[in-house]
Amino acid sequence: MSELNDAVGWPVLHQFYRIDRARWRGLDADQRAAGISEFRDALAACASEEGMQFVPMAGIAKSDFAVMAVHPDLGRIQRLGQQIAATELGTCLQPVYSFLSMSEVSEYMSGPTDWAKQLIEDQNVAPDSPEFAAGMERFRQRIEKYADARVHPQLPTDMDIICFYPMAKRRGEAQNWYTLEFNERKRLMGDHAKTGRAFAGRVLQLITSCTGLDDWEWGVTLFSHDLKSIRDVVYEMRFDPASAVYGLFGEFYIGTRLDPADLGDALCL
Amino acid sequence: MSELNDAVGWPVLHQFYRIDRARWRGLDADQRAAGISEFRDALAACASEEGMQFVPMAGIAKSDFAVMAVHPDLGRIQRLGQQIAATELGTCLQPVYSFLSMSEVSEYMSGPTDWAKQLIEDQNVAPDSPEFAAGMERFRQRIEKYADARVHPQLPTDMDIICFYPMAKRRGEAQNWYTLEFNERKRLMGDHAKTGRAFAGRVLQLITSCTGLDDWEWGVTLFSHDLKSIRDVVYEMRFDPASAVYGLFGEFYIGTRLDPADLGDALCL
């Protein structure tokens, strides 16, 4: 499976902004109208750019406006932040929180040993039977598809409530994730993933890696149709030992998907 | 009881602001008068909006002005923050603290098993008697009413001193709320609730949930007629094991209810 684990993920940028209302209102009506047009066009251009996945959001509570962007090229991601800032409205956006991470395949993903064990022990398939070879092949295809979806994520386009938070694993004096054995970590993450899967259809979860890129170790982006599902999945997962004992959480940011055409109305510009 | 636990609560927004006095005083007298009018009307419109519960406050110490808003629709809550910011006075309001949460029914609320136990053991009612069925029905109605008041809260309109703070439960290396058994947590929260109920009439307490929505896990809003009651209830509850051992508290914000008509006087605008 190492070739899957080594697959090179895509850079992912989250940026959250406050609007400097004093500056925005200081512009005259024509400048503001032009500023909205320019910004709306810039958002639409990013959204339709080849290779770019781009989600503008209206922020709630901690931020007023936010974007999430996924693109294979780090240079494009770097310049995207500057492009937004360089617009007229962009000069009224004060960065509140920024986060760089990259998509990855989880190292705890099941591999051939897990598959063989499951076929032999759970399904009573003889290890040298044609059924075994076929079963192994089915597993490989399923996992390859899953791994590809992790390393080359396709953001949902229909779930409009979006939550982002960074996290890390505890390195306490008594409880330290990084001194646990691999198999213990794999077991804990497996149980944790089950809780998440119980929310399939209600919450889509994207985990991206940021060790070395940010102060935290992972970024979590949740997409849902409703706020309660986001509250419920995070609350229920907090009781899993992987979270209860080892999870450290950063700031939580909430927004709703913003149609560029609604920019002026949604943000009362 | 699961249908009660699953009831979808309402989004709740708390926003605390400092007034940028330099900018406000930079406006001329006419602009300021118009700004006060515009803002007063905006507050009054929100307060009378169908489905909206809206409490403007004059802040003390940490903030100058604040609002609390409850509305079933998250989109309305999102736009409300922008509406305030988009006014002339709004451009002089610098966000100090913002908090998004949602109303919920406590998972530790008593259920049929608790009721039956109370009827049989405390009141000596035979489990197959008509008295038992009637008792169970009384409990169910009482709890349903209580649950509805939690998930669809009606903010008080007469208690004018308002305190807000966020909280979470400790996940320490030795003392971890999230690794306790459900029944132990229920017992601790039951004792804690008793302390709170001793302040009935003096302090009205609204607990809202924010796991996944904010860095904390709950928001607490206290309404009272006097400051000492707020000091007393928080101080006394701090000795309950649920708080003493497991409670983590964020920043405390205090304000007094602001009649929009008094806006200019109360804030010396």
Added chain:
Amino acid sequence: MSELNDAVGWPVLHQFYRIDRARWRGLDADQRAAGISEFRDALAACASEEGMQFVPMAGIAKSDFAVMAVHPDLGRIQRLGQQIAATELGTCLQPVYSFLSMSEVSEYMSGPTDWAKQLIEDQNVAPDSPEFAAGMERFRQRIEKYADARVHPQLPTDMDIICFYPMAKRRGEAQNWYTLEFNERKRLMGDHAKTGRAFAGRVLQLITSCTGLDDWEWGVTLFSHDLKSIRDVVYEMRFDPASAVYGLFGEFYIGTRLDPADLGDALCL
């Protein structure tokens, strides 16, 4: 003694500011002169206001200017902050730290049981003697006077160096003030108070309560004629178990009493 413990204290506000020198110097000479006059008059008016105790300070290090105010009415305290901010010089004051607390009678104050014990065991007075009744009455009067001085504090007018800091009691996983028995807490606080009393005449100490009103649990205001006494009392008290093991301290602010007439000179306005 419960009627003493229940006595309703007065709200106390501490506000610390930086001066925005760029804005101040941007005013022309006439505006500055008028601004100093206006502010000096506002300070003087507050200082002489019926029911108000008001201490303006020149800050050192962390702040440039500060005020401390005590008034029975929370609404007056709320408006006071806005009054200061609404002046010309007020628009040049950037809040650095703000703290709301209220005066209180300590729950660890001695009561009839302590008095009787002291009379019988320390002074060999027979419990049914007229001396005992007289002794109890003397204690009651002394404590009532002391309690009244705590709940209705009179700020000193002659000690010109003023220190403020907030504090809380530790709720650690091994050492938790809030899980100690009342008598153990009373004993620790009694020892602590002795250290403080050794500084009588050198340092006047006002403890105000802020649980539920601020992130901390108490505010400490020290008044002295000299800086070393403040350094000494805080340093010596730090070795008392009540502080050494259980004390948590916030930021320390230092200032010197400011005569409104010296405003311009002291702050180089």
Added chain:
Amino acid sequence: MSELNDAVGWPVLHQFYRIDRARWRGLDADQRAAGISEFRDALAACASEEGMQFVPMAGIAKSDFAVMAVHPDLGRIQRLGQQIAATELGTCLQPVYSFLSMSEVSEYMSGPTDWAKQLIEDQNVAPDSPEFAAGMERFRQRIEKYADARVHPQLPTDMDIICFYPMAKRRGEAQNWYTLEFNERKRLMGDHAKTGRAFAGRVLQLITSCTGLDDWEWGVTLFSHDLKSIRDVVYEMRFDPASAVYGLFGEFYIGTRLDPADLGDALCL
């Protein structure tokens, strides 16, 4: 080896900035064009200055622009920061993070005792043989070259993705790096260095010392051709006991090498 350990390293400065877009856009087109020219020339002059090693970067997420500079003279490093700030574009740069450190030779570097042990025990060389003397001399030369590369570092010019973060060693109540014996620390750092060497060619790592110069104890600068290598080396090293148990990490900053000629395009100026 003490003369190597005592070698005086070079001061190293890292500076990360946000661009104040409102101010930049407030300049007219001519001023901006002149500002870009002036800044581009200043960057180029620094880059070609005798004795100076200078790396300008386009920041991602946490910063917009950054520089790293190495120079033997602290005074030159001090003035460099002011030179950048004193340009027109420099007045639009708001410092986000600054870090002063100096290059050093690791105290855990192998010395004559280690070499002799390796020759005698691992390579079966007799301690009084000519082979032993030759082996010791080879070690000495290799280590001297290595030490010189540490104390007089030459920054790579081809690896374009650059990561910086500060770190310290834990001084916990149960796990305290500074109470470990030297040999235990040396062993832990030796294992840790092996993980790092496995990334030779993919990641170049520069460790600089800052105890006494900054809140942290070391600065780590990583150079790579690709983002995943940076993520991988930091993630893998986190499981080494030296990091897992004793490592404390500050903020992580990421940037890409900026050719001064591309200044305007890369930053959308």
Added chain:
Amino acid sequence: MSELNDAVGWPVLHQFYRIDRARWRGLDADQRAAGISEFRDALAACASEEGMQFVPMAGIAKSDFAVMAVHPDLGRIQRLGQQIAATELGTCLQPVYSFLSMSEVSEYMSGPTDWAKQLIEDQNVAPDSPEFAAGMERFRQRIEKYADARVHPQLPTDMDIICFYPMAKRRGEAQNWYTLEFNERKRLMGDHAKTGRAFAGRVLQLITSCTGLDDWEWGVTLFSHDLKSIRDVVYEMRFDPASAVYGLFGEFYIGTRLDPADLGDALCL
């Protein structure tokens, strides 16, 4: 020795600033020239003021400009900060960090008991001999001179690299400085002082007390001819148990002594 311990030290102020370059560059050339003159004269006047010790610095990394001032009168120290702020260049200085402390004699300084022990046990002097009396007198004079140098410090004028940091002693749940016996603390501080003395000539160290005056308990100012000596002394002392187990460190600030005549050049004004 109590009269030495009770000696009243001098207030010490450290102030670190960022230069607001946008504001400075907004002044025209004449205003800037006048601003430099005015500020240079103000620095020179402070430096030559009777009773004042005054060190202006060019900051590196965390600050651009800094001053350290020692004066017997707290009121003079208070006004000094305002004087700097009230100049034209002062309006462009944004406070980054401020620290008030006072010089003191260490409570762990040796006293008559230590001297007698040293004479009798180490030097075999008979306690009732004239040599003993003479030895005690020599100790007394030496310590009085040392104590006077601590309580009335004379800042060096030749060491041009200056480091400042605040510190406190740990009050952990397992390791608490403030619950140690006096003799254990004295022993730990004695060992710690030895490490410091090994740097005599390379580093001059001034320890000032700030319990009650600042969030920390001591301020440390290091003067040296070279950066590596500062790095070395702080690094080596970190392994002393007094630091390794009990030391808590705040932010470190580094600067170089600034000759007022070089103001414009050093800061590129």
